[in-house]
Amino acid sequence: MTRVRPEVVAFDVNETLLDLAPVRATLVEAGQPETLLPTVFARTLLTGFAAAASGTWCRFRDAFDSALAQDSELDAGARGRVIEAFGELAPHPDVEPALRRLVEVGLRVVTLTHGSPGVAEAGLARGGITPLVQRSLSSEAIRAWKPAREVYLWAAGTCGVAPDRMALVAAHGWDVLGAQRAGLTGAWFPRSERVYPAVYEPAHIEAGGLAAAVDALLALPAA
Template identity: 65%
Template sequence: MTAGRTRPDVVAFDVNETLLDIAPVGAALTEQGSSADQLPAVFSRALLTGFAGAAVGAWFPFRAAFEASVAQVTGLPSDACSRVADAFMELSPHPDVEPAFRRLTDAGVRIVTLSHGSPGVAEAGLTRGGLTALVERTLTSESIRAWKPGREAYLWAAGVCGVAPEQMAMVAAHSWDVLGAGRAGLTTGFTSGRSEQVFAEVYDPPHVQGSSLVEVVEALLALPPA
């Protein structure tokens, strides 16, 4: 799976679920009169809404898709849906994020985040986890009105970082994100144990994978130098 792949100069990380625990959004659903148990359905529907829009050439931001999905799944009024969406600013990193970041930093590999989510979410979570200094930049494809897994999002990120696609790796807890990055020419890493227990076997497999971000990072660093 790693044939022809070399150690990346830049590693981009997905944000929601991959880096940041979205449990506070579930708590917000409960506070607004729904249930935290609805969170997986709401989050999945938000992604479906965005993917469907992208497929037909429409664009709207993640927050709009998420609020619409809260309403669809729970029936909550619009003001409550907005308050649930506000909880994305309260997320914190998973425990394996800091050691993975520090391993990359020690190895001289640059770190960025790449989301199609709302601006400010990654920054707030990284600040809460004390990780801001380890991240070179936070990117959201809202800047180019695109949704991952469209290849333009990954190519744009590589361009912003000044590297060729093959010099960048994308690490995510979502199989669809890994698929999109791989099709754009990036090296890919998948971490299991978040919302997906195994990688979707119908997709092109990731170049590396592991049960934690640390395992994924170690596998990327074990690739031969360019």
């Protein structure tokens, strides 16, 4: 199927748009190694994915707290302070120009996360780029986690477009895979992941960075 330029571009939030440095710093302040965050983040996703796959559900916040309890000896108060650091996230330096370029050519930009409502909004505001984002969507509203097909279809429906007129940009291969399986155009670029997982179907767009991913979306033919 030939991909066409989307009307709406959705962006994953944690790591893709927002830098997790404040969460890492809070862990270090609590006496934890700087290398702990990737382990906790991976276990958080495992917890949420397993709950979703088994027909139950939990909030991202609760999954993260559970992961912290398993991978550290922090008490509930210390874990709470680490979780609250998600409210201090800010965009990576390449985010503002990438989003601005899309908006300037008339595409609509949204965020799509299974993270806690308010995190994306706070981070966008901290970076001064709230006006570039039409809306922030959290799949907590439908009690689901990406990469479930229903999340992407819900996002497309909420934005009033067919799935093939929406793109998902993410620095996580599993997120891009889920979007593509739901009919969206997927665009992957590296941040914490160095390569796109070879066991997945190829990403529609695999770029060296966020700016290049946006360039590739804009290079798609008009419908």
